[in-house]
Amino acid sequence: MLFSRVRGLPVLTPGDADRLGVVRALTVDAASGEVTHVRIGRGRLRREAVVAWGALRAVGPDMLIVRSLGGPGEVPPRRDLLGSRVLTECGEERGTVLDAAFDPVTARIEAVLTTLGELPADRLLGLGDHALVIRTGHVRHRV
Amino acid sequence: MNGLTAVRSLTTLPVVTLGGDAVAHVKDTVFDPSAERIASFTLTGRTLLSGPLPQDLPWPAVHCLGHHAVMVRDEGALFDLPLSVARRDAVRGRLLGAQVLTEDGDPVGTVLDVLVEGTSGRLVAFRLAAQRELVHGSRHRRHRVYVPRGEALSVTGRTLVIPAHATTYVTDDLPRFVERVGARHDRGRGVAP
Numbered sequence: 058m059l060f061s062r063v064r065g066l067p068v069l070t071p072g073d074a075d076r077l078g079v080v081r082a083l084t085v086d087a088a089s090g091e092v093t094h095v096r097i098g099r100g101r102l103r104r105e106a107v108v109a110w111g112a113l114r115a116v117g118p119d120m121l122i123v124r125s126l127g128g129p130g131e132v133p134p135r136r137d138l139l140g141s142r143v144l145t146e147c148g149e150e151r152g153t154v155l156d157a158a159f160d161p162v163t164a165r166i167e168a169v170l171t172t173l174g175e176l177p178a179d180r181l182l183g184l185g186d187h188a189l190v191i192r193t194g195h196v197r198h199r200v
Numbered sequence: 201m202n203g204l205t206a207v208r209s210l211t212t213l214p215v216v217t218l219g220g221d222a223v224a225h226v227k228d229t230v231f232d233p234s235a236e237r238i239a240s241f242t243l244t245g246r247t248l249l250s251g252p253l254p255q256d257l258p259w260p261a262v263h264c265l266g267h268h269a270v271m272v273r274d275e276g277a278l279f280d281l282p283l284s285v286a287r288r289d290a291v292r293g294r295l296l297g298a299q300v301l302t303e304d305g306d307p308v309g310t311v312l313d314v315l316v317e318g319t320s321g322r323l324v325a326f327r328l329a330a331q332r333e334l335v336h337g338s339r340h341r342r343h344r345v346y347v348p349r350g351e352a353l354s355v356t357g358r359t360l361v362i363p364a365h366a367t368t369y370v371t372d373d374l375p376r377f378v379e380r381v382g383a384r385h386d387r388g389r390g391v392a393p
Binding site for chain 2: 087144146149186188
């Protein structure tokens with residue numbers, strides 16, 4: 058599943074199928090290569106909600122269903138993977154992130170698509186306020 | 201970074217952790233007293249109006265020096281330092297503007313920029329505003345002259361004294377200079393051309 062496909066999907070609660078909001082962004086832990094939280098927009102005047110990925114009951118192509126709305130515990134800082142600059146651990150820029158593919162069951166990131174090609178998830182080191190840092194190596198260029 | 205990099209281009213580079221956070225910007229590059237390699241970087245804050253930071257980044261804490269960022273493992277790499285000490289070190293260790301003489305006392309020029317090896321931080325060469333005695337021609341042409349550091353460089357205050365033979369490698373073309381210095385380096389190590 059692509060990050061860009063998930064963005065904008067409605068998030069529902071299971072019992073009465075109340076619409077909680079829409080997906081604004083996915084928070085990732087680049088070091089472990091996993092999606093950790095979902096950020097849900099609830100309208101202009103309400104703060105966005107943060108739900109741990111593990112609190113989702115189902116992830117479909119048209120909606121996400123939340124199992125429980127318990128507090129997300131420690132809320133991670135907002136870091137958007139999409140649009141972030143890519144930097145190697147040697148300080149060389151390697152384009153920007155266009156999209157990322159992940160497995161909705163395991164939440165593992167499978168690949169990151171950048172303006173310069175595709176990156177395997179095992180090369181991700183960290184995602185901060187400045188850049189997505191990757192291990193030095195060769196980028197698989199798109200044909 | 202495997203190639204050479206100009207120290208002037210390091211100014212304003214972000215200092216980025218492997219976690220992707222920018223923690224500072226490079227203000228000045230400080231060299232060791234013998235002008236052999238980079239000793240540390242002085243830092244400024246990240247925003248436009250933030251002044252110098254009371255911290256510096258020692259060279260051993262640098263994970264990698266790149267064209268777009270100075271990479272460090274984490275924020276703990278920055279070393280707390282009183283601002284006055286940081287300023288004093290920056291003035292002492294700054295090579296830009298220093299006068300260059302040969303062993304015979306002939307003025308060669310003043311340092312406009314310094315080329316360092318990205319992996320080791322070793323000082324390789326100077327970019328000089330050369331004197332008319334060293335390079336003939338227009339002033340603009342003389343401003344683009346590269347001179348290798350040489351093994352026998354000595355530093356006296358703000359004056360650098362280079363061996364007389366170092367001036368034989370003077371060139372105004374960086375790729376050709378890198379080629380020449382590389383060939384000389386290989387000969388020194390006994391590498392066949």
